[in-house]
Amino acid sequence: MISRRNIRVKVMQLLYMMDAGKGDNAIKNPVAELEKSFEKTKELLVYLLYFTTEVARYAETDAVKKANKHLPTLEDLNVNTKLAGNELLWQIVENESFKKAVEKVKPENLINPDFLKRIYNNLVASSEYQLYINAQSREKQKEKEILRFIFTNLMLPDEVFTSHLEELFNNWDDDCEMMDQMVNNYLSKPNGYNLQEIISEEKWAFAKSLLISTYNKRQYLLDLIKPKLQNWDSERIASLDMVLMQMGVCEFLYFETIPTKVTINEYIDLAKEYSTEQSGFFVNGILDNIHKELAQADKLNKIEFKQKK
Structure with missing residues (x-):
């Protein structure tokens, strides 16, 4: 999943830190620090993917909550749950690599329910959502587009949400542009990626060699x-x-x-x-x-x- 461009950015950031770091702030083991940086990137990626799927699945939660009101309206009893059955959503949720990554990172412990509800409500209010739920069929492209819309148009531009990310992940500022690319790539072909190994052995060898050679x-x-x-x-x-x-x-x-x-x-x-x-x-x-x-x-x-x- 990590491209050579991503690798160059990571190495650049680390070398810049090493150039600025003096005394107690010096990085003792650059390769270990680089490896840790990629691990943080993976954790951030898993959280963003998980949050995106949870926004889509919130349609079902919303329907249950409204139906259980003391005096539900007709509208409350007819919340559209089409999004919760999104085929791409369930392809991701049932993916073994995704499930293992979620089990390790435990993103469910990091989610703020208010932020989840906020993004979902913004989604429901959008014209893109209305077009999606009113379509009679399920087209693969449309299933993909609505999940991308949640991530790209609702999550990333939301300052409250990105502030939340900054608090949870100190690598957000460094990785935000990379995340835009990686999440969208994953949504295009979730079964084509192994979240346990977001950087291949060949690319890891390139990353280490670029770091060590440039530094030495x-x-x-x-x-x-x-x-x-x-x-x-x-x-x-x-x-x-x-x-x-x-x-x-x-x-x-x-x-x-x-x-x-x-x-x-x-x-x-x-x-x-x-x-x-x-x-x-x-x-x-x-x-x-x-x-x-x-x-x-x-x-x-x-x-x-x-x-x-």
């Missing part, structure tokens, strides 16, 4: 970068940009199966997204300059890239 070779990487900064005011260069450039040069030199164009494009995008407005242009210029220099010196060994020529 940081002085050599800086020696390659600094001469290219002559036309830039070093005091105005964002610390995060330096981390991104070190990671990029590290990929040039030590990751032979990653094409240099892919590396440059990835770090330009990360600079634009996580650093300053000028960072994309800056990182592009420096990495492109270093890439040309390394290529001229025949220091790039890109196996797959060369085979594709």
Whole structure:
């Protein structure tokens, strides 16, 4: 489930923390810290998926509560429970990987019932919900769209709910954009993901290698970068940009199966997204300059890239 883009973001965040951390705040075991970061990501993902399913299942709870009123109205007795029978919802709820993840993380202990009811009421008031319950058939695309609507249009923009997430998960700010992608990917194909292993062995090896190589070779990487900064005011260069450039040069030199164009494009995008407005242009210029220099010196060994020529 974790993509290489996600991995680069995690490594970037950790290297940035390590660069800033001094004395008692220093990270003693970077690999263990990275592993812990991925575990926190998994816990956050499971909670968001569970909350989404609980909003959908609340239709049945709402119907029971209204029917049990002392003097229920006709409307109370006719609450539409179509959403509670959503086929994708039950495909997720009955998925063995999902059930194991829920058993381990125990998201039910973290849910605030008031927030659950709040999101559900906002759903019922929406035109999207009315279109869904009034449709006579169950189309796979529509089943998927209503769950995505709950997550993307109701949960994520709700400041009360996201404040709740910040209190529960200290990685929410770092992982929020990643969660948008991961939850929607899961809703597209829940049976295609193993929530016990959100990062494959191959990708975990890439993550560890990128972290360790960039950190251990940081002085050599800086020696390659600094001469290219002559036309830039070093005091105005964002610390995060330096981390991104070190990671990029590290990929040039030590990751032979990653094409240099892919590396440059990835770090330009990360600079634009996580650093300053000028960072994309800056990182592009420096990495492109270093890439040309390394290529001229025949220091790039890109196996797959060369085979594709």
